[in-house]
Amino acid sequence: MQATHEDYMALAINNAKMGWGLTKTNPMVGAVLVKDEKVIATGFHQYFGGPHAEADLFSKTEDTEGATLYVTMEPCFHTNKKTPPCTPLVIEKKIAKLVVGMRDPNPETTGKGLEQIKAAGIEVIEGVLEKEVQGLNPAFTINMNEQRSFVHLKIAQTQDQTLVIPERQWITGDEVRRDVHWMRAQCQAIMVGGETFRTDSPELTVRGIHLLENEHFEQPRRLVLSRTLKELEGFEAVQVNDWNQFLKDLYKEGIGSLYIEAGPNLAKELIENKVYDYLSVMEAPFKAEGIRLDTELPELSEIRKYSNGDRWLICSQA
Numbered sequence: 001m002q003a004t005h006e007d008y009m010a011l012a013i014n015n016a017k018m019g020w021g022l023t024k025t026n027p028m029v030g031a032v033l034v035k036d037e038k039v040i041a042t043g044f045h046q047y048f049g050g051p052h053a054e055a056d057l058f059s060k061t062e063d064t065e066g067a068t069l070y071v072t073m074e075p076c077f078h079t080n081k082k083t084p085p086c087t088p089l090v091i092e093k094k095i096a097k098l099v100v101g102m103r104d105p106n107p108e109t110t111g112k113g114l115e116q117i118k119a120a121g122i123e124v125i126e127g128v129l130e131k132e133v134q135g136l137n138p139a140f141t142i143n144m145n146e147q148r149s150f151v152h153l154k155i156a157q158t159q160d161q162t163l164v165i166p167e168r169q170w171i172t173g174d175e176v177r178r179d180v181h182w183m184r185a186q187c188q189a190i191m192v193g194g195e196t197f198r199t200d201s202p203e204l205t206v207r208g209i210h211l212l213e214n215e216h217f218e219q220p221r222r223l224v225l226s227r228t229l230k231e232l233e234g235f236e237a238v239q240v241n242d243w244n245q246f247l248k249d250l251y252k253e254g255i256g257s258l259y260i261e262a263g264p265n266l267a268k269e270l271i272e273n274k275v276y277d278y279l280s281v282m283e284a285p286f287k288a289e290g291i292r293l294d295t296e297l298p299e300l301s302e303i304r305k306y307s308n309g310d311r312w313l314i315c316s317q318a
Ligand code: AOF
Pocket: 026, 027, 028, 029, 030, 044, 045, 048, 049, 050, 051, 052, 053, 054, 073, 074, 075, 076, 081, 082, 083, 084, 086, 104, 106, 109
């Protein structure tokens, strides 16, 4: 059976994900080159400041004439940046067809890359697996459209919404903990409230995943929301009066994505004021006495299950 555009785009998405935790405020992008129904080469944006997916791919093959290039996102057009634009490169390689999942939300490129590629006589197909491709980089899209940091809010709870069990730091099991470290790695800053900081003494570092061995990986900044704490070795105490302004300021400092691990008070404030773009509720399969979340969870869009009975309840605002 012949592979479809969707099949190759799915492969490009898998390639894009290899840049997880390494592209920082740049999007994860993957590419696949196909000729005579064979995959000739693949590529991805490997790290912030490094070659783009297209440049990575074309560095691996000369056999490009007449081929079809699949890229998760429109090739970049603008030049005032760290690496050369991909649009002229794509044209120079004499491919016959370009298939993209989405346009680049960066207004410096949006639509312009595709226009120039079409003008060069290359057939362009857009919107293949668009929803999946959009899901790769929700933070980048928010950054571009709203010039603010994206917020991934995480809470951990029991089935009866207890967020704090006395004398116990982790509510959920090892598999969730590993995923939490991958989530932390995806952000440029991790935040907790002062209360959680005092009771849990969290390290707020990425640990125990192989990404740490990559020379391009950098630990996120560690922020503690507190009006009283001041000197904190390795942590930054921050105060927030206006969340929207705070997120804009963070973005200016190079934080495209903020991961907030909230306790009961902070979670209530953020949920009730809708200060999150993506909410992950990590839920353990039991009930317990302790401090509960004193507000309703928003409607959930997806539920994933772990082998020990833990569940990952996801709510996306977008
Ligand atoms: C692509 N392919 O793999 C990526 C793209 O500073 P630079 O040179 O790394 O450029 C960053 C911009 O390039 C980013 O804002 C976005 O518009 C685009 N990202 N484009 O063709 C890629 N990562």
